[in-house]
Amino acid sequence: DTAVSQTPKYLVTQMGNDKSIKCEQNLGHDTMYWYKQDSKKFLKIMFSYNNKELIINETVPNRFSPKSPDKAHLNLHINSLELGDSAVYFCASSQGRGSNYGYTFGSGTRLTVV
Amino acid sequence: DQQVKQNSPSLSVQEGRISILNCDYTNSMFDYFLWYKKYPAEGPTFLISISSIKDKNEDGRFTVFLNKSAKHLSLHIVPSQPGDSAVYFCAASRSGGGADGLTFGKGTHLIIQP
Secondary structure, eight states: OOSEEEEOSEEEEOTTOOEEEEEEEOSOOSEEEEEEEOTTOOEEEEEEEETTEEEEOTTSOTTEEEEOSSTTBOEEEEOSOOGGGOEEEEEEEESSSSTTSOOEEOOOEEEEEO | OOSEEOOOSEEEEETTSOEEEEEEEOOTTOOEEEEEEEOTTSOOEEEEEEETTOSEEEETTEEEEEETTTTEEEEEESSOOGGGOEEEEEEEEOTTOGGGOOEEOOOEEEEEEO
């Protein structure tokens, strides 16, 4: 029973395509996040979503859009993929918005844009 | 602009000895600090945390020390075990978190040698 599950684990796609990464958590957490780990290995927050409130990191291009059908899911949709979008994307969840609560991460989705 | 720095990309320690991983931060607004451990092809897993009102927190073999005046924290693992071989990420946050989420360092690859 994976607490935070992401699909797919690997995604290879061509430039210009639109793709989605799905994330589901079964922890009953009320806040979900998307993080990106780039080629320099930095983990950076992209979005946080709590109680239908979306907070976006201002550096994230608007080609990226999170979609939350319910509290347990936060999917990431990416339009017009670019080479620079290649990275590992991690979904995470926490109880409460404050980072004082432990984050639980998914195992990541490695996106390769060719 | 690296607000959380882990200056050692890798660290090699003999089994049974103490492992000391270091982390420096620049943002004085950070008041909560966490360490995450990551195995290949898995998401980061929470290890231990410390609030800025404390200077030490201990959990079994893991101890985190915080020196606020130096903006420095360290993770001590003693005794080190082969299963401790992983990448360790230092992370920091401000109270209330939310949009800012966690700010991560680049990680230190700890290798425990038999």
